[in-house]
Amino acid sequence: MINYDLVVIGGGPAGMAAALKAEECGVKKIVILERAESLGGILEQCIHTGFGLDYFGEELSGPEYADRFIQLVKKSTVDVKLNTMVLSIDDNKVVTAASSDEGLLKIQAKAIVLAMGCRERPRGALQMAGTRPSGIMTAGTAQRYVNIEGYMPGKKVVILGSGDIGLIMARRMTLEGAEVKVVCEIMPFSGGLTRNIVQCLNDYNIPLKLSTTVVATHGKERLEGVTIAKVDDKMQPIPGTEEYIDCDLLLLSVGLIPENELTKQANIPLDRVTKGAVVNEMRETEKDGIFACGNVLQVHDLVDFVTREAQLAGEGAAKYILGEGPKEKVYINTTPGHGVRYIVPQRINIKSGEDIKLYLRVGAIYKNARLVVEADGKIVSNKKHIKLAPGEMEDVLLPKDVIDGLNQDSKVSVYVEEA
Amino acid sequence: MTYDIAIIGAGVTGAMTARAVSKFNLKVALLEKANDVAMGSSKANSGIVHAGFDAEPGSLMAEMNVKGCSMMKETCEKLHVPYKNNGSLVIAFSDEEVDHLNELYERGVKNGVPDMRIISKKELKEMEPNISDAAMAALYAPTAGIVCPYELTIAAAECAVTNGVEFIRNCEVKGISTGKDELTLDTTQGEIKAKYIINAAGVYADEIAKMAGDDTIKIVARRGEYFLLDRSVGNTVNHTIFQCPTKMGKGILVAQTVDGNLLLGPTSEDVDDKSDLGTTWEGLNKVKSIATKSVPQVSARDAITSFTGLRAHSLAHEFIVEQSKKNPRLINAAGIESPGLSSAPAIAQRIAGIVEKLIPDVQVKSDYDDSRKEPVRFRHMTDEQRAELIKKNPAYGRIICRCETVTEGEILDAIHAPAGARDVDGVKRRTRAGMGRCQGGFCGTKVVSILAKELGVDIDEITKFGGNSKIVIGKTK
Numbered sequence A: 001m002i003n004y005d006l007v008v009i010g011g012g013p014a015g016m017a018a019a020l021k022a023e024e025c026g027v028k029k030i031v032i033l034e035r036a037e038s039l040g041g042i043l044e045q046c047i048h049t050g051f052g053l054d055y056f057g058e059e060l061s062g063p064e065y066a067d068r069f070i071q072l073v074k075k076s077t078v079d080v081k082l083n084t085m086v087l088s089i090d091d092n093k094v095v096t097a098a099s100s101d102e103g104l105l106k107i108q109a110k111a112i113v114l115a116m117g118c119r120e121r122p123r124g125a126l127q128m129a130g131t132r133p134s135g136i137m138t139a140g141t142a143q144r145y146v147n148i149e150g151y152m153p154g155k156k157v158v159i160l161g162s163g164d165i166g167l168i169m170a171r172r173m174t175l176e177g178a179e180v181k182v183v184c185e186i187m188p189f190s191g192g193l194t195r196n197i198v199q200c201l202n203d204y205n206i207p208l209k210l211s212t213t214v215v216a217t218h219g220k221e222r223l224e225g226v227t228i229a230k231v232d233d234k235m236q237p238i239p240g241t242e243e244y245i246d247c248d249l250l251l252l253s254v255g256l257i258p259e260n261e262l263t264k265q266a267n268i269p270l271d272r273v274t275k276g277a278v279v280n281e282m283r284e285t286e287k288d289g290i291f292a293c294g295n296v297l298q299v300h301d302l303v304d305f306v307t308r309e310a311q312l313a314g315e316g317a318a319k320y321i322l323g324e325g326p327k328e329k330v331y332i333n334t335t336p337g338h339g340v341r342y343i344v345p346q347r348i349n350i351k352s353g354e355d356i357k358l359y360l361r362v363g364a365i366y367k368n369a370r371l372v373v374e375a376d377g378k379i380v381s382n383k384k385h386i387k388l389a390p391g392e393m394e395d396v397l398l399p400k401d402v403i404d405g406l407n408q409d410s411k412v413s414v415y416v417e418e419a
Numbered sequence B: 001m002t003y004d005i006a007i008i009g010a011g012v013t014g015a016m017t018a019r020a021v022s023k024f025n026l027k028v029a030l031l032e033k034a035n036d037v038a039m040g041s042s043k044a045n046s047g048i049v050h051a052g053f054d055a056e057p058g059s060l061m062a063e064m065n066v067k068g069c070s071m072m073k074e075t076c077e078k079l080h081v082p083y084k085n086n087g088s089l090v091i092a093f094s095d096e097e098v099d100h101l102n103e104l105y106e107r108g109v110k111n112g113v114p115d116m117r118i119i120s121k122k123e124l125k126e127m128e129p130n131i132s133d134a135a136m137a138a139l140y141a142p143t144a145g146i147v148c149p150y151e152l153t154i155a156a157a158e159c160a161v162t163n164g165v166e167f168i169r170n171c172e173v174k175g176i177s178t179g180k181d182e183l184t185l186d187t188t189q190g191e192i193k194a195k196y197i198i199n200a201a202g203v204y205a206d207e208i209a210k211m212a213g214d215d216t217i218k219i220v221a222r223r224g225e226y227f228l229l230d231r232s233v234g235n236t237v238n239h240t241i242f243q244c245p246t247k248m249g250k251g252i253l254v255a256q257t258v259d260g261n262l263l264l265g266p267t268s269e270d271v272d273d274k275s276d277l278g279t280t281w282e283g284l285n286k287v288k289s290i291a292t293k294s295v296p297q298v299s300a301r302d303a304i305t306s307f308t309g310l311r312a313h314s315l316a317h318e319f320i321v322e323q324s325k326k327n328p329r330l331i332n333a334a335g336i337e338s339p340g341l342s343s344a345p346a347i348a349q350r351i352a353g354i355v356e357k358l359i360p361d362v363q364v365k366s367d368y369d370d371s372r373k374e375p376v377r378f379r380h381m382t383d384e385q386r387a388e389l390i391k392k393n394p395a396y397g398r399i400i401c402r403c404e405t406v407t408e409g410e411i412l413d414a415i416h417a418p419a420g421a422r423d424v425d426g427v428k429r430r431t432r433a434g435m436g437r438c439q440g441g442f443c444g445t446k447v448v449s450i451l452a453k454e455l456g457v458d459i460d461e462i463t464k465f466g467g468n469s470k471i472v473i474g475k476t477k
Helices: A015-025 A041-043 A064-076 A139-149 A162-175 A194-204 A261-265 A304-321 A400-404 B012-021 B060-079 B095-111 B119-125 B148-163 B203-209 B231-236 B280-294 B341-358 B384-390 B408-415 B422-432 B444-455
Strands: A001-007 A030-033 A050-051 A077-083 A084-089 A094-100 A101-114 A119-122 A136-138 A156-160 A177-184 A214-216 A223-228 A243-246 A248-253 A254-257 A291-294 A331-336 A341-344 A348-350 A357-360 A366-375 A379-388 A395-399 A412-417 B002-008 B028-031 B088-091 B117-120 B136-139 B146-147 B166-168 B173-178 B183-187 B190-199 B217-229 B241-243 B255-257 B262-267 B269-271 B303-313 B320-322 B332-336 B399-401
Touching: A001 A015, A001 A304, A015 A030, A015 A041, A015 A064, A015 A101, A015 A304, A030 A395, A041 A064, A041 A139, A050 A064, A064 A304, A084 A261, A094 A261, A101 A304, A101 B384, A136 A139, A139 A162, A139 A248, A139 B444, A156 A162, A156 A214, A162 A177, A162 A194, A162 A248, A177 A243, A254 A366, A291 A304, A291 B241, A331 A341, A341 A412, A357 A412, A357 B341, B002 B012, B002 B183, B012 B028, B012 B148, B012 B190, B012 B341, B028 B148, B028 B190, B060 B095, B060 B146, B060 B148, B060 B203, B060 B341, B088 B095, B088 B119, B095 B117, B095 B136, B117 B119, B119 B136, B146 B148, B146 B422, B148 B166, B148 B341, B148 B422, B173 B203, B190 B203, B190 B341, B203 B217, B203 B303, B203 B332, B203 B422, B217 B280, B231 B255, B231 B262, B241 B280, B255 B280, B262 B280, B320 B341, B332 B341, B399 B408, B399 B444, B408 B444, B422 B444
Parallel strands: A001 A030, A001 A101, A030 A077, A101 A291, A136 A248, A156 A177, A156 A248, A331 A412, B002 B028, B002 B190, B028 B166, B088 B241, B190 B332
Antiparallel strands: A084 A094, A094 A101, A119 A254, A214 A223, A223 A243, A331 A348, A341 A357, A357 A395, A366 A379, A366 A412, B088 B136, B117 B136, B173 B183, B183 B190, B217 B262, B217 B269, B217 B303, B241 B255, B255 B262, B320 B332
16 A cells, blocks of 8 residues: 555646645645556647637647646656556545556545546437448547547548537648538537637638538448438427538537546546536535546636646645645535526535635527626626627636625525526 | 368357367368458347247247257356346236237247246336336246357357367358369458358358358348447346337347446348448437337436347248258358347257268367357456456556556457457457447547557558448548
């Protein structure tokens, strides 16, 4: 058995920021367990720019953003174990991991930060008829082939799903000489960032078809084409709207799911909507001393926000280890009201004595609507937004003075007030 | 060179037959037109070991089914193939269907199916709490089981090859000419001569028979569509749940797989194209609606994949496992539709018996071994076993597939096994890498790299399942 104060699971942007913050807060023995052969996580294959505008105030590529943190980890006292995959976490915070270099590891932790990131939804999760040839893959897999391995997975491309990775890959495949025929989105709006729609589709004249999905794939060995169709408001294909598109590659960008197998195994309660753990304002799960941050907690739009969230978790873990946490704990839940799909944190300690930021996503597109924060029937804030969209995470502030006035029966909710 | 026996088709029937005849001192070739074993009906079916009450009493189908079912446990133990004796339930939703259960029961008794009984709604609810409230009674057959059909095929082929059978892949038989002492097969791997051929060509068995001068067989491809659900809902049922059978087959079932997933399907539709493996919107909707009639809470929202399999339906609806009356050098194993998987051990044994009669001086080899070396299954090991294993070979400490916890060592084993994996799907079927909820999203690129390295080819040569199913089309600019 090895002993560490803090075990951070995952060496992507979330894991690194959490570990560094914990060190800064005074934690002595920290280890990051990373399953890949290097730190950096998914950023390593995101060679496009647009990272760091918020956190560093400059535009970086994915690997550059990651490298800033990798260099800090190298200079720090944080240990890193690469090629190390965590298999389980037990009730006493013993982490079991497999490593080709060190064999089977058993690590006793005082606190744990979960930072395993997320994965892409595969084809099977969609009802898509047709054959199962090669040439159908997630956008992230294609990104890895093109950007890391240096191979082209196809030349004539259809993209299903207008999430950010799909949009980024539309541009990337075009730059590599492929023809991106269309991006289909089953929803009446894109789930991606507006800046990506402009920079990745509009700038290259790639059509985006909303309320449209791929209903069938064709070709026995290699993909030869897809049939797309318009869908109705129940997302069922409308007969007669089918259109055949000749292509040899179908990329799927149909959503990301937090990678919470370990979390479930450790019996940590999850939020049905975010599919991440239920956490408090320090990103501590309902298991004492186990924290979660980054895309394993909620899928983020920007890595900059991942970093900030991870720092919060790192600070929370440090306080837990050093016994500096709040002396008193009285939790109330935050309630998503009309138009709001979820709020992170799902519960807050009203004795925390600090401002708390609530992060949320809306469920549809709203124009000129207000995002209202209500505590015990009183409106705390009601900021007007020109546009609210599911693809852009919003945050609202719950100030310390409001929190101090709450009691254990208090209700805090956030809702959309439509124009 | 002339083989004593060439087996055409490396599905479960061909592979199990290869294993059975590999005990003889004969030169045997196992020919497969695809890039791997188990590429037809054997890779996409329900994986059920049927008890044997469905088939017509007195038929070969009934005999093979009941016998095969009784042999399955021991066969799977020897081959280290996961098998579970979970029992099956046929559910009745109306008085007529209750009558039908009684008929099935009577038929089962005639077929020699042991320990069946008709159970009440109350007992059914105790055995299966999630079953529909509309269920009135059920036929319980405790001898039924589940097995992984492609793993059984892979293991049988490995066993056969270890015992000296030559496995020849990408070998499609295009024509057969009958000479005085032997048959000459015109194949995509050149000319192959054999004294006898065993026709285990699945949906193409009629075409192979015809090439050898036997036009008495007619096979129709009967398509079945399935949903495979995530392991998190695998425990929704304990037994294999059938509805009352119709003339198109045993209907849409709800069953756990040996790997703990939940399987819904199949539909049943005769198709002209014997390579039509596409799913359809209508078919999948049908699976959903019928499966929820048995078990209301099953939901396609938990689907991790959907697929289509083809049954080799003989118009006579009977197994044809005999020496051809038209060509004495042809032994047919045709019309092997459900319960073909359940019957495979018995069919293989029957063919070995035919071979023994046809070749009188045949002898059983002294070093014949009907087992297969147990493959490493990291995910099923204790921490102590894992620690020991990684110490011996660090490749077992490198997890490639996160969803199913598959190590690099297991993938290397799969590639280097007898009749080993040559493509991504081959690795997937042998190790479960890419079989989990992300369906290869994370590990796919790594599996491709490992295959390329081990096979000594470039990444752009690696396929999903042979042929033109290449994963990438070339290098970037």
